[in-house]
Amino acid sequence: MDKKRTEYYKKKLQTRRDELRKSIARTEEAGRQADEDTTVDLADKAANSYTKEFLFGQTDTDRVTLQLIEDSLTRMREGSYGLCASCENEIQQKRLEAVPWTKHCLTCQEKQEKGQL
DSSP states (O other), X not given: OXXXXXXXXXXXXXXXXXXXXXXXXHHHHHHHHHHHOOOOOHHHHHHHHHHHHHHHHHHHHHHHHHHHHHHHHHHHHHTOTTBOTTTOOBOOHHHHHHOTXXXXXXXXXXXXXXXXX
16 A cells, blocks of 8 residues: 555544544433432433443443454555455445545455454
8 A cells, every 4th residue: 555545544543633632522421411310210220221321332332343443444554455364355435435544455455354363
C-alpha cells in the first residue's frame, strides 16, 4: 500500500478512535449517573438496571472496536497494515474503506465467522 493511502487510513482510524474514546467516556458517565439515582420505586430500579446493562453492552462493543483500531495502527507502524493476517494477501480497498480496522480479507473473514480459521 502506498504512503498516501496509508496516511488516509491512519487519519480515518485516528478520527474513529477519538470518537470512540469520547463515546466510552460519555457512556461511563451516564452509567455512574444511573447509579446515583436512589429511587425506591421498583419500576424505576428496574429501568435503571436495564439502562446500566444497555450502556455496559454498548461500551463493551465500543471497547472491542477501539482495540481493533489500536491493533490496526500498530500494524501500520510495523508496515503490515492492509495485508490479511491469515493469508497475507492484500485486503480489498472497498473492504478497508468500509471497515478500516479489519485484519482479514473478505474470504478469511468469512472462514473465521464459520469457525474454519
